[in-house]
Amino acid sequence: MNETVHQEKISPTNGRSSTGKGLRTEEMVINMGPQHPSTHGVLRLEIVVDGEIIREVIPHLGYLHRCFEKHCEYMINYQQVVPYVDRLDYVASMNNEHAFVVAAERLLNIEIPERVHYIRIIMAELQRIASHLIAIGTFGIDMGAFTPFLHAFRDREKILDLFEMTCGARLLYNYMMIGGLSHDLPPQFIEKTKQFCVEFKQTLKEIDDLLNYNEIFIKRTANVGILPKDVAVNYACSGPMLRGSGVDWDLRRDDPYTLYDRFEWDVCIGKGENGTVGDVWNRHMVRQREMEQSVKIIEQAIVNIPEGDVKKAVPKRIRPVPGEIYSRTESPRGELGFYIVATDSLTPYRVKGRSPGFVNLSVINEISRGAMIADLVAIIGSTDIVLGEVDR
Amino acid sequence: MELINSILENTITQNVLNALVPLIFVLLYALVTLYMEMKLAAHMQDRVAYMHNGWHGTLQPFADMLKLLQKEDIIPSAANKILFVMAPYVVFVGTYASFAVLPFSSAYIGSSIDLGIFYLVAVSSLVVVGLLMSGWASNNKWSLFGSFRSAAQVISYEIPSVLAILAVVMIVGTMSLQGITEYQSGGIWNWLIFGGRLALWKKLLSIPFMIVLFIIYLVASMAEVNRTPFDLPEAESELVQGYNTEYSGMKFAIFYLAEYANLFIVSAVVVVLFFGGWSSPFGDFLNGPVWNAIWFITKGMLFVAINIWMRWTLPRIRVDQLMYVSWKVLTPFALFCVIVLGLLLVL
Amino acid sequence: MTPQEIHDIIKSQFGEIILEAKLENVPDPSIKIQPEKIKEVSLFLRDDERTQFDVLMCLSGVDYKGKLGVTYNLFSMTLKHKITVKVEAPTETPNIPSVESVWKTANWHEREAFDMYGIHFEGHPDLRRILMPYDWEGYPLRKDYETPEFYNGMRVPY
Structure with a gap:
């Protein structure tokens, strides 16, 4: 990225020459969104462009603000927050539920059976794969490749079938309860999951061939939207966004919750095989490789899953000790944290969702200055935002 | 008969008829290609595309065309x-x-x-x-x-x-x-x-x-x-x-x-x-x-x-x-x- | 580094600015400090060799009825320790220095706290509403907030 472009302070109103001399070009302000095919929902970006070159990106959020935090303060009890949490990141609901129930259990000091932990991990990892499939598929669409998207969705469908089998829902599950789960695993679940893991490895290869190592795709994504390490940390980016920049960091390993420390798997970071570490391609590849690791975790979990009663530890009445907690888990998009303030009442006093999308998106102006409009699309795609959690 | 013949032999008529051939061709070709594109794309993507209207959805292009014909024709108010x-x-x-x-x-x-x-x-x-x-x-x-x-x-x-x-x-x-x-x-x-x-x-x-x-x-x-x-x-x-x-x-x-x-x-x-x-x-x-x-x-x-x-x-x-x-x-x-x-x- | 040690470091560096500390028997140990010192403390905690809090995990506004609080959840990636720093300001004059220059991520979090609680972060470069419409009136997450009857001529309660 051009250094001078980086430092220039541009106001949207005064047009200036792009070359400094010669032909004078006017800057133009364009609205990208809220209805735009590649803002992944209702994100609105006000972009200042000089021809195709982006000078400034000003995000405007809130088009999908559904007052999640206000709603939480009006719940009858903590369990009722879970279905709302589902709707934050609606393509990774299981991970959201997981994050919230882990936070609530830590706040309430509930010990839960091992079987519940295992099932939750299986669900969370399956959901991670499903979510990454969407991310990779839609990223392909952003780059103009439509076919990988459908291949990805074919396999996501299989995961949704597994979820449907377990809890009857395909998108918003309301499956995890504080202290347990709403249903135990159905009889054929283990077998079908095993089968899925085997079949899925083929799809990974397919996506590699079709998209990830395609010459045009690499040309489009390598060296675009480079997010340096220190900037990523300063902006508190997390998940694939952070790992794509080469920071070896995963909450599942470095700040373990539930039983993640029992499994053997690797944290994938951007290695810079193509382009620079921290660019769009490396961020994208982190997701691709993470799916392999998730399969690894699932395979270990379904072999070792212990017996037990999934509802044993579910409390009849959830009455917390007054206090506050910030608990975080690794969702497909990064660090999903819940800050909960509890009083002695049955309803939460304050719930704040620290959504990874919100935080990751805040870096967008920093990394897309000087890029082209097509690059901005790539950057948004690789940030993998879901407006449900950005706007909450 | 004479009249028809004289019309047919007229150069202007002949040119018009001559020019109509590609038009008919283009219309037919567009329908075929639309169908072909959808089917080819679908099979590359592990799906089957249209299957319902006609044999293997062969009537779908006509339906698409009818849809486009019936749609409201909007001219933006700020447009030239x-x-x-x-x-x-x-x-x-x-x-x-x-x-x-x-x-x-x-x-x-x-x-x-x-x-x-x-x-x-x-x-x-x-x-x-x-x-x-x-x-x-x-x-x-x-x-x-x-x-x-x-x-x-x-x-x-x-x-x-x-x-x-x-x-x-x-x-x-x-x-x-x-x-x-x-x-x-x-x-x-x-x-x-x-x-x-x-x-x-x-x-x-x-x-x-x-x-x-x-x-x-x-x-x-x-x-x-x-x-x-x-x-x-x-x-x-x-x-x-x-x-x-x-x-x-x-x-x-x-x-x-x-x-x-x-x-x-x-x-x-x-x-x-x-x-x-x-x-x-x-x-x-x-x-x-x-x-x-x-x-x-x-x-x-x-x-x-x-x-x-x-x-x-x-x-x-x-x-x-x-x-x-x-x-x-x-x-x-x-x-x-x-x-x-x-x-x-x-x- | 344990929360107690972090507490002691802040105390030795800044003197009596710690108003309250909950360090034992709580899920997240927290330190409450004077609001006007938050920026200096943040900068110190980020840059000091012993603490190195390079990540601001979360910044949340809270309404404590009569007071507005801000909670900073800090984390150090290199040393892997956490601390929660809290500040409180009266609801009438909720002025708290911005930590945007310390951690860039605070930019949007502070905008959100401003949006929802009306906390005024002094020195924030771009303090606008972020989730609510720019012309919304009132601060929705305050405990005494009442939903307006109309917004731009549209009925709000349904």
Whole structure:
């Protein structure tokens, strides 16, 4: 990225020459969104462009603000927050539920059976794969490749079938309860999951061939939207966004919750095989490789899953000790944290969702200055935002 | 009877009838290609596409067309109405006029003018004017982006494609498309991709250059018809829908039709320039006016299918890469090939 | 580094600015400090060799009825320790220095706290509403907030 472009302070109103001399070009302000095919929902970006070159990106959020935090303060009890949490990141609901129930259990000091932990991990990892499939598929669409998207969705469908089998829902599950789960695993679940893991490895290869190592795709994504390490940390980016920049960091390993420390798997970071570490391609590849690791975790979990009663530890009445907690888990998009303030009442006093999308998106102006409009699309795609959690 | 005969023999009537043939062809072809594209794309993507209307969904294109006909025709209030309405027709005229010189068969060509290929290149550039009009008239910044990109793209890619055409014209010595086709008749070995009717050693030497020129023309033609990987003007994920964002109903259908028709034209030109046009690959076997038409359309559709295949496989390239490919890769290579072939012909 | 040690470091560096500390028997140990010192403390905690809090995990506004609080959840990636820093300001004059220059991520979090609680972050470069419409009136997450009857002529309660 051009250094001078980086430092220039541009106001949207005064047009200036792009070359400094010669032909004078006017800057133009364009609205990208809220209805735009590649803002992944209702994100609105006000972009200042000089021809195709982006000078400034000003995000405007809130088009999908559904007052999640206000709603939480009006719940009858903590369990009722879970279905709302589902709707934050609606393509990774299981991970959201997981994050919230882990936070609530830590706040309430509930010990839960091992079987519940295992099932939750299986669900969370399956959901991670499903979510990454969407991310990779839609990223392909952003780059103009439509076919990988459908291949990805074919396999996501299989995961949704597994979820449907377990809890009857395909998108918003309301499956995890504080202290347990709403249903135990159905009889054929283990077998079908095993089968899925085997079949899925083929799809990974397919996506590699079709998209990830395609010459045009690499040309489009390598060296675009480079997010340096220190900037990523300063902006508190997390998940694939952070790992794509080469920071070896995963909450599942470095700040373990539930039983993640029992499994053997690797944290994938951007290695810079193509382009620079921290660019769009490396961020994208982190997701691709993470799916392999998730399969690894699932395979270990379904072999070792212990017996037990999934509802044993579910409390009849959830009455917390007054206090506050910030608990975080690794969702497909990064660090999903819940800050909960509890009083002695049955309803939460304050719930704040620290959504990874919100935080990751805040870096967008920093990394897309000087890029082209097509690059901005790539950057948004690789940030993998879901407006449900950005706007909450 | 007398009256009918006199009307039929009138030159004006004959010209009108003559001109109607491509129109009917374009309409039928668009339906077939629509169906083909959807089916090919679907099978590449592990799905089956339309299955319900008619056998394997064969009636779906008609339904799609009916839908487009019935849709409300919206003209944005801030649009420049005259230009907005004119634009799709200008685009279609540019495309349709090209059909005049396409040699469908040894017996049928709309107008066998000597400057056939020259006329074709000139007329198809008219499309750019239409696209610019639509982008400007829509009063939408994304549309404007689309039409500017499209103008830049079509004009840039005209150069390598014209250079490829120039090489062929140099070998054949005529610009008439009918002439170029006739030059290649008499079997697959006479096709220009294999050097045409040059002396054997020249022929063998020219084959690699002809193949390179063929690839250059194929790539350039894909760019000229704005299809993926060169569909930047209507890049859905970047520019919403590019120049035709604001169009709906019949006007959109005309853009669509023009795009498909254009696709056939460039495929047909590839066929005429390198693959013998309407001539049969087996010399006199399966030859004759009707067979000629069948060969021509089959070959054309084959290249249409290749275009579709590319579209559903490759991602889109970026604006600067697009310009790079045209000016720094295709144009120098084409120039080099033209020079070498020129030397070969002089020797 | 344990929360107690972090507490002691802040105490030795800044003197008596710690108003309250909950360090034992709580899920997240927290330190409450004077609001006007938050920026200096943040900068110190980020840059000091012993603490190195390079990540601001979360910044949340809280309404404690009569007071507005801001909670900073800090984390150090290199040393892997956490601390929660809290500040409180009266609801009438909720002025708290911005830590945007310390951690860039605070930019949007502070905008959100401003949006929802009306906390005024002094020195924030771009303190606008972020989730609510720019012309919304009132601060929705305050405990005494009442939903307006109309917004731009549209009925709000349904």
